[in-house]
């Protein structure tokens with residue numbers, strides 16, 4: 001064995017010891033219980049409160065808006081994708097603050113031109129060029145009124 005290696009060996013042994021001790025303290029207790037992950041993370045995830053309730057829950061009280069949303073174009077969307085999570089509001093209608101999302105910026109999250117999106121799936125406009133004379137998109141396209149306009 002070359003002499004350089006001989007001097008390095010103790011150093012290597014020290015590193016391995018440090019690694020093993022550190023590993024012992026750093027790996028969470030429940031790691032490996034079921035597999036190569038921390039078992040406690042499942043309970044922690046399950047304990048996160050659910051904030052979304054789904055479309056049917058909204059329809060119970062807002063049948064008018066639900067019917068109007070059937071503009072057949074936005075009808076595929078959930079209410080909460082635009083209005084935000086609704087659990088608080090469903091529990092207490094006065095309390096839950098829901099978004100009223102009609103701004104150029106908000107609608108642009110789905111409709112502003114983006115080469116990664118297919119126009120066949122979703123129509124896109126340049127939010128800076130498309131009718132900039134109005135501040136808000138809903139001045140012309142109200143998701144709850146398109147249906148009426150069509151008739």
Ligand code: HEC
Pocket residue numbers: 053054057058059060061062079080083085086087089090093094098099100
């Ligand atoms: C138990 C009945 C009930 C359910 C269920 C319900 N709402 Fe409401 N919602 C109300 C009432 C009542 C108001 C009016 C409250 C007010 O004006 O203070 C309201 C107001 C609103 C408003 C207008 C808020 C504003 O500032 O003018 C929006 C938007 C809304 N609801 C969306 C939803 C959505 C989305 C859902 C489903 C996640 C939903 N609601 C479920 C009863 C309900």
Ligand code: HEC
Pocket residue numbers: 055058059062065066069074077078079080081082083100101102138142143144
């Ligand atoms: C594409 C986005 C979008 C979706 C999806 C959507 N909304 Fe709305 N909603 C809006 C906008 C924008 C307004 C504000 C209209 C306004 O200010 O005139 C609004 C207003 C409302 C209001 C308040 C009406 C008022 O007179 O103040 C209610 C209630 C509401 N929506 C319920 C719903 C329900 C229930 C659903 C699902 C069935 C839904 N919305 C889905 C965008 C949406």
Ligand code: HEC
Pocket residue numbers: 073074076077081082101102103106107108109110111121122123124137138141142143
């Ligand atoms: C979560 C994504 C999403 C959001 C947010 C959204 N839309 Fe849409 N929108 C769609 C989809 C999907 C369609 C149906 C496919 C299509 O025609 O582009 C659609 C269709 C439309 C159309 C009809 C386009 C056509 O083909 O003639 C208009 C106009 C429109 N949206 C305006 C709005 C406005 C205004 C807002 C903001 C209040 C908004 N959208 C918010 C997804 C969205």
Ligand code: HEC
Pocket residue numbers: 103104105107108111112123124125127130131134135136137138139140141
């Ligand atoms: C002054 C009224 C007006 C405003 C404000 C407006 N639009 Fe439009 N939009 C129209 C008209 C009219 C059309 C029909 C096609 C055209 O003339 O450009 C249209 C078409 C569309 C289309 C379909 C495009 C296509 O290729 O068929 C989408 C998507 C759309 N608008 C989204 C929006 C969004 C998002 C906003 C807000 C950033 C907005 N619009 C603001 C009047 C308006």
